[in-house]
Amino acid sequence: MERLGTGIGWRPEIADAVERMPGIDWVEAVAENVCPGHLPDSLLRLRERGVTVIPHGVSLGLGGADRPDESRLTALAERAEALGAPLVTEHIAFVRAGGLLTASPLLEAGHLLPVPRTRDALDVLCDNIRIAQAALPVPLAVENIAALLAWPGEEMTEGQFLYDLADRTGVRLLIDVANLHTNHVNRGEDPAKALAELPVEAIAYVHVAGGIERDGVWHDTHAHPVPATVLDILTDLASRVSPAGVLLERDDNFPNRACWSGSWRRSIRGADQGVGTGTAGGVASLNAKARTNPEALGAAGAPEPAPVPRAARPAPTPTPTPPAGASRWPRPPSSPPWSPAPPVPDGFDRVRLGVQARALGVKRADVVAKVAPELPEILGSRTARPSSRTRTRTR
Numbered sequence: 001m002e003r004l005g006t007g008i009g010w011r012p013e014i015a016d017a018v019e020r021m022p023g024i025d026w027v028e029a030v031a032e033n034v035c036p037g038h039l040p041d042s043l044l045r046l047r048e049r050g051v052t053v054i055p056h057g058v059s060l061g062l063g064g065a066d067r068p069d070e071s072r073l074t075a076l077a078e079r080a081e082a083l084g085a086p087l088v089t090e091h092i093a094f095v096r097a098g099g100l101l102t103a104s105p106l107l108e109a110g111h112l113l114p115v116p117r118t119r120d121a122l123d124v125l126c127d128n129i130r131i132a133q134a135a136l137p138v139p140l141a142v143e144n145i146a147a148l149l150a151w152p153g154e155e156m157t158e159g160q161f162l163y164d165l166a167d168r169t170g171v172r173l174l175i176d177v178a179n180l181h182t183n184h185v186n187r188g189e190d191p192a193k194a195l196a197e198l199p200v201e202a203i204a205y206v207h208v209a210g211g212i213e214r215d216g217v218w219h220d221t222h223a224h225p226v227p228a229t230v231l232d233i234l235t236d237l238a239s240r241v242s243p244a245g246v247l248l249e250r251d252d253n254f255p256n257r258a259c260w261s262g263s264w265r266r267s268i269r270g271a272d273q274g275v276g277t278g279t280a281g282g283v284a285s286l287n288a289k290a291r292t293n294p295e296a297l298g299a300a301g302a303p304e305p306a307p308v309p310r311a312a313r314p315a316p317t318p319t320p321t322p323p324a325g326a327s328r329w330p331r332p333p334s335s336p337p338w339s340p341a342p343p344v345p346d347g348f349d350r351v352r353l354g355v356q357a358r359a360l361g362v363k364r365a366d367v368v369a370k371v372a373p374e375l376p377e378i379l380g381s382r383t384a385r386p387s388s389r390t391r392t393r394t395r
Contacts, residue, residue, distance in 0.1 A: 002086065004052060004205055004245025014254050015042035024051060028089070028247055031055035031075075036082035047084065055079040057090040062128045062142065063115035064094035066101075073135040080138050087139045087204060089174050090132070092125065092165070111360055116151035117161045122168075129169045141172035141204035146182035146211075146220035148356045152347025158189060159197025166202040173198070175243075176207035177233040178220060185218035186352075191233045200241035208234060209249040217355055223252035 005025030010018055018027060019042055027046060034040070034055065043053055057076050060068050080088045093112035098104035115121050133140050144162060156164070158180075166173055175198070180191040208231075210224040226248070237243070344350045 002244065004247075007205070007245050007247035009056075009247060009249040009251070010043065010046075010053070011251065011254075012040065012042075014250070015040065018042070019045060026052035026054065026245060026247070028054045028056045028249075029083070031057040031079050031088070032059055034079050034083070036078040039082060043083070052086065053083045054085050055083055055088050057088060058112065059095060060090050060128075060132065061093070061095040062090055062132060063092055063113075063121070063125050064096060064128075065124060066096075066099065068128050068132050068135075070135070073132060077136050080136065085138060087141055087172065088136055089141045089143060089204070091143045091145050092162075093145050109360070112145045114145060114147040114149075114151065117154040117156045117158065118151075119155055122156075122161060122164060126165060126168050129165070129171050133169070133171065139172055139204075141174045143174035143176055143207065144179050146176070146179040146186075146218075148186050148217065148359065149349055149352035150187050157193065157197060158183065159194040162194075163197055163199050166199045171202075172204035173202045174205060174207065175203050175237065176209070177237060178207065178209040178211060178226070178230045178249075180233050181227075181230045182211065182218045182220045185213065185216075192236055195233075195237055195240060200237075203237075203241060203243045205245040205247060206234065206237065206243045207247055207249055217352075219359065221252070222249050 006023055007026040007028060008018055008021070008024055010027035010029045012033075018024065027043075029043060034043070047053055055076065060072055060076070062068060076088055076090075079085075091112050092115055094115060095110070095112060096106060096108045099106040115125060129140065129142065142165075144158065162173060165171065177191070180189075180194055183189045183194075184191050208226055209220065209222045210226040210230070211218055211220045211222070212224045213219070234246070344353055
């Protein structure tokens, strides 16, 4: 694959800043947020300058039991052609379940959920990827995702799963080193072992992003500085292979203009040059900068606030129990007035499922606050808009 170089995730909120960045070779745009017939002017100007634009899909649900939807594949193909992209990317995840062929209604998670690493799930994923490859005009690369929990009864490690996937389908891999770190914290998986098991020659490019740890759980926010631990994984990867490109993802809490220049830009450029030349020198330099100045990569213009000591945190306000027949939120007539939490299936971590459920709830609320800020007032919300990672896309 041709060399991509230094990249950044293009988002409408930072479009102007991205255009002014010297040394940006390529960008990645969320496919579902781009209309082929009405491409954003910023992307058009970048393309005219020779900047490569890659559509990054989030809604195919290649890891689901259903076959990829033809209309979604057609839409992704149209975006690849409109952008003149050398490839398109998606995720190794499922995003919906249920539907006409099941006993459950169709449910859209709005989030990338992990695929069980079993041979049966791998068979389904391989079939779906082959269908997608046949429908797309350019090569497909798929990304490893971050997860808060694991499926019971998994038969393979992440590296083994990705190796067999690439071997059986010929699909390229988009390796997110921040997601490897997330799975290390949340699932006890060794990033070095995953990299050692990967078919590194299949790597199309690499993602780098930030996150934050709360109560022993790592949240892949894409809204915080990139930690040195993530850069260490990038260094390890760089010692094994020279990927075509390195891209920084940032989806919320965007830096101010001053932070788009200076040390931030030099650092990410140095990281990509270190990887691109097949040495870890540039990345090692970046690691040193990140340790002495954590805000150098993707900072929000000021240091992150120090965590509040556990003893100093205010006690949570107890949630009142709705009376019989009452509802906290208006519900459709077909919905029960008060739905208890569903039972946790055998083998799953009850605590982690609760963390995942709360994270999804906050994420949905944040999306609503952005696209319909008047809705909480209409519904009589008693809480302020939460802050969490939100991609303007359907994740």
